[in-house]
Amino acid sequence: MATVTSKNAYGRPAHGDGAADDVSMKTLEDAPLVAGNLSFHDITEMVSVHTEKKTPAAWFLAFSLALTGLGILGIAVAFLVFNGPGVWGLNNPVFWGWAIVNFVWWVGIGHAGTLISAVLFLFRQKWRTSINRAAEAMTLFAVVCALLFPTFHVGRVWVIYYTLPIPNQMAMWPNFKSPLLWDVFAVSIYGTVSLLFWYVGLIPDLGTLRDRAVRQGRMLRAKILGFLSLGWTGSNRHWRHYERAYLILAGLATPLVLSVHSVVSFDFAVSLVPGWHTTIFPPYFVAGAIFSGFAMVVTLLVISRKVYGLENLITIDHLEKMNIVILVTGSIVGFAYITEFFIAWYSGVEYERFAFLNRATGPYFWAYWTMMTCNLIFPQLFWVKKFRRSIPIMFAISITTNIGMWFERFVIVVSSLHRDFLPSSWDYYSPTLWDVLTYVGSFGLFATLFLLFLRFVPMVAIAEIKGVLPQADPHFYSHGDGHGDGHGVEGPSIAEPAGVNPMQASSAG
Amino acid sequence: MALLLPKPIRTALETRANEHVGLLAEFSDPGALHDAVVDLRKRGYTRLDTFSPFPIHGMDRAMGLPYSKLAFLVFVGGVVGLLAGAALQWWTSAVDYPINISNKPLFAIEASVPIMFELTILFASLTAVGVMLAFNGLPKPYNPLFYSDRFGRATDDAFFLHVGEADPTFGRATTASDLFGLGALAVEYVDHAGATDLSATGEPIVLEPVAGPTGTTTAFVEVTDLSAAPVAPVTPPHTGGQI
Numbered sequence: 001m002a003t004v005t006s007k008n009a010y011g012r013p014a015h016g017d018g019a020a021d022d023v024s025m026k027t028l029e030d031a032p033l034v035a036g037n038l039s040f041h042d043i044t045e046m047v048s049v050h051t052e053k054k055t056p057a058a059w060f061l062a063f064s065l066a067l068t069g070l071g072i073l074g075i076a077v078a079f080l081v082f083n084g085p086g087v088w089g090l091n092n093p094v095f096w097g098w099a100i101v102n103f104v105w106w107v108g109i110g111h112a113g114t115l116i117s118a119v120l121f122l123f124r125q126k127w128r129t130s131i132n133r134a135a136e137a138m139t140l141f142a143v144v145c146a147l148l149f150p151t152f153h154v155g156r157v158w159v160i161y162y163t164l165p166i167p168n169q170m171a172m173w174p175n176f177k178s179p180l181l182w183d184v185f186a187v188s189i190y191g192t193v194s195l196l197f198w199y200v201g202l203i204p205d206l207g208t209l210r211d212r213a214v215r216q217g218r219m220l221r222a223k224i225l226g227f228l229s230l231g232w233t234g235s236n237r238h239w240r241h242y243e244r245a246y247l248i249l250a251g252l253a254t255p256l257v258l259s260v261h262s263v264v265s266f267d268f269a270v271s272l273v274p275g276w277h278t279t280i281f282p283p284y285f286v287a288g289a290i291f292s293g294f295a296m297v298v299t300l301l302v303i304s305r306k307v308y309g310l311e312n313l314i315t316i317d318h319l320e321k322m323n324i325v326i327l328v329t330g331s332i333v334g335f336a337y338i339t340e341f342f343i344a345w346y347s348g349v350e351y352e353r354f355a356f357l358n359r360a361t362g363p364y365f366w367a368y369w370t371m372m373t374c375n376l377i378f379p380q381l382f383w384v385k386k387f388r389r390s391i392p393i394m395f396a397i398s399i400t401t402n403i404g405m406w407f408e409r410f411v412i413v414v415s416s417l418h419r420d421f422l423p424s425s426w427d428y429y430s431p432t433l434w435d436v437l438t439y440v441g442s443f444g445l446f447a448t449l450f451l452l453f454l455r456f457v458p459m460v461a462i463a464e465i466k467g468v469l470p471q472a473d474p475h476f477y478s479h480g481d482g483h484g485d486g487h488g489v490e491g492p493s494i495a496e497p498a499g500v501n502p503m504q505a506s507s508a509g
Numbered sequence: 510m511a512l513l514l515p516k517p518i519r520t521a522l523e524t525r526a527n528e529h530v531g532l533l534a535e536f537s538d539p540g541a542l543h544d545a546v547v548d549l550r551k552r553g554y555t556r557l558d559t560f561s562p563f564p565i566h567g568m569d570r571a572m573g574l575p576y577s578k579l580a581f582l583v584f585v586g587g588v589v590g591l592l593a594g595a596a597l598q599w600w601t602s603a604v605d606y607p608i609n610i611s612n613k614p615l616f617a618i619e620a621s622v623p624i625m626f627e628l629t630i631l632f633a634s635l636t637a638v639g640v641m642l643a644f645n646g647l648p649k650p651y652n653p654l655f656y657s658d659r660f661g662r663a664t665d666d667a668f669f670l671h672v673g674e675a676d677p678t679f680g681r682a683t684t685a686s687d688l689f690g691l692g693a694l695a696v697e698y699v700d701h702a703g704a705t706d707l708s709a710t711g712e713p714i715v716l717e718p719v720a721g722p723t724g725t726t727t728a729f730v731e732v733t734d735l736s737a738a739p740v741a742p743v744t745p746p747h748t749g750g751q752i
Binding site: 039040041044165171172173174175176177179181182185186189192193196197200204207208210211212214215226227230231232233234235236237238239240241242243244245248249252253255256259263266462463464466467471472473474475476477478 | 538539540541542543544558559560561562563564565566567568569572574577579580583587597598601602605606608610613620621623624626627628630631633634635637638640641642644645647648649650651652654660661662663664665666
């Protein structure tokens with residue numbers, strides 16, 4: 001990375017060794033990725049200590065709230081299983097109510113983590129190292145919450161294994177031509193691959209925690225971490241395969257993350273219901289998923305960086321970049337809303353026209369306009385740099401975004417279904433208490449898992465963030481004037497490492 | 510228990526456990542470590558490894574490591590997943606229990622693409638992780654390097670260079686001398702009995718009374734014969750706390 005300007009965009013001196021360099025070349029990544037001149041050990045300390053210290057009282061308070069939510073979920077699900085999905089507010093045309101809305105909403109949120117880890121990794125966006133661990137954890141937990149809803153929506157949850165190609169007593173196989181079955185594969189494989197990616201990223205950090213536990217004399221902790229870290233030593237012969245595997249996983253997860261919400265959108269788009277049967281759905285769903293996922297990451301990180309004192313690792317620059325992604329994807333989503341409307345009119349299909357006019361002006365107009373306001377209008381505030389860098393504003397917009405995205409799914413599911421082809425079956429859908437409790441309870445599940453994560457797992461990728469520090473580059477230590485020119489340290493028989501900036505090399509004295 | 514394993518596997522496990530018997534030197538920073546590796550390779554060492562809290566840019570090249578062959582195996586895994594996805598859908602829907610649904614073809618590629626794609630990704634990802642662990646010999650619960658107290662900081666902020674005893678150029682005293690000469694902060698000899706800190710004076714130390722002339726460098730080279738002695742059978746001591 002060529003950091004050769006004397007000042008970065010925010011007026012702070014540039015990091016690294018090129019501060020006084022005469023080449024005035026401005027790079028996109030000016031601001032230091034980690035603030036506060038931290039050493040390697042500082043970073044280890046800063047992140048690890050939260051998993052090692054005595055559990056703070058505030059954590060227990062938050063955890064008891066989360067467990068209350070989890071308890072509510074348990075009651076709501078038990079009531080559902082004993083009585084059947086009739087306890088939900090579903091009726092004849094609206095067979096998919098809050099359960100599917102919540103499923104799509106949680107899966108959408110679950111997109112940010114893998115997008116940050118995989119797509120931004122492939123694009124060499126080094127700022128992701130500060131946030132990817134927490135975002136991936138959020139992804140995993142959101143996918144768990146999402147899977148809950150269709151699992152219990154099937155009614156007879158004890159035969160949920162019918163959805164998997166497992167030989168059963170009826171000797172029948174799942175219908176592989178159904179998008180619903182594609183969804184089973186897409187979401188569960190997404191969860192599996194995200195877990196693998198997350199765990200592979202964790203191995204070096206678990207090794208760090210293990211070695212710290214040994215030094216602290218906490219042998220039980222060391223044994224558990226020793227088991228989980230698989231005997232990691234940080235050997236370069238291991239890093240070589242490890243980095244290759246990580247890159248490949250990122251490459252595999254990138255099409256996967258784009259496919260998951262595409263497949264979710266097939267649940268709708270492959271049907272013939274006006275308002276669902278549109279080709280715009282896959283890209284529109286993916287953009288919406290990234291939009292809501294990034295919003296959820298901002299919500300969580302704004303809180304946890306403050307609580308855990310990680311402002312130097314998760315800097316305002318990181319949050320600003322997240323807000324830019326929210327702005328871009330929010331605009332794509334807004335554009336898709338308008339396109340849908342236009343195409344409904346342009347198609348000349350009476351049912352399509354009715355479906356869309358009914359969305360905006362029918363019985364569910366309030367949901368439609370909540371969606372439009374939250375998703376199309378509020379994120380546009382992020383065009384202003386001051387708002388992008390304001391914690392209260394980004395927190396508020398991250399919340400409204402997720403409200404808006406929940407209403408988007410509500411509009412798609414309910415407003416398309418409640419006016420069926422047969423006017424005699426038209427009906428108004430309202431959720432029951434059990435719908436609400438299940439949804440509230442899913443937050444309890446999410447919060448429980450996330451709090452356990454914050455307590456026991458390093459919430460920032462320690463090894464990765466050390467790797468992006470300027471002092472992690474061997475050339476940082478080159479003898480002489482301190483300019484990392486890449487020459488002189490190696491014998492003539494060793495070839496020049498790839499990627500040395502020729503401008504920098506030639507400018508070095 | 511180990512005796513129940515077939516001999517080739519036992520041999521492989523012993524080789525694996527012995528791989529990290531040798532000298533472990535700590536260096537101050539990634540730059541010094543990189544330079545030391547380059548230098549040692551010029552002196553003919555081959556069984557080198559470095560340990561660092563993060564991957565060091567350019568170290569693979571400095572160590573002369575070839576390109577990881579992982580990607581090819583992942584590709585194979587992906588192809589297997591793709592074919593498995595096609596075979597699963599074809600066999601279940603068109604062969605084992607054909608059902609006519611809306612008069613759609615019993616098997617068609619178009620409707621099979623999503624699951625073929627998903628299984629490709631699943632198989633390739635599992636292969637990537639499995640092969641990475643296999644290539645790295647992980648999980649590896651016992652590693653003599655963990656006897657070194659210093660080594661615990663390899664996952665924090667310390668940088669280590671290891672020269673394996675199996676290296677033909679290895680000599681306990683000469684190599685230690687080489688390492689100190691390259692600026693090592695400390696050098697330890699690590700084997701299955703534990704870690705021995707060698708003096709940090711920069712001079713090779715006499716490990717055992719050596720018959721013959723002393724006081725010259727060649728005498729210390731004789732010490733290498735000790736390390737060339739047959740390696741003790743691998744009996745991991747499993748002392749408490751050495752994870």
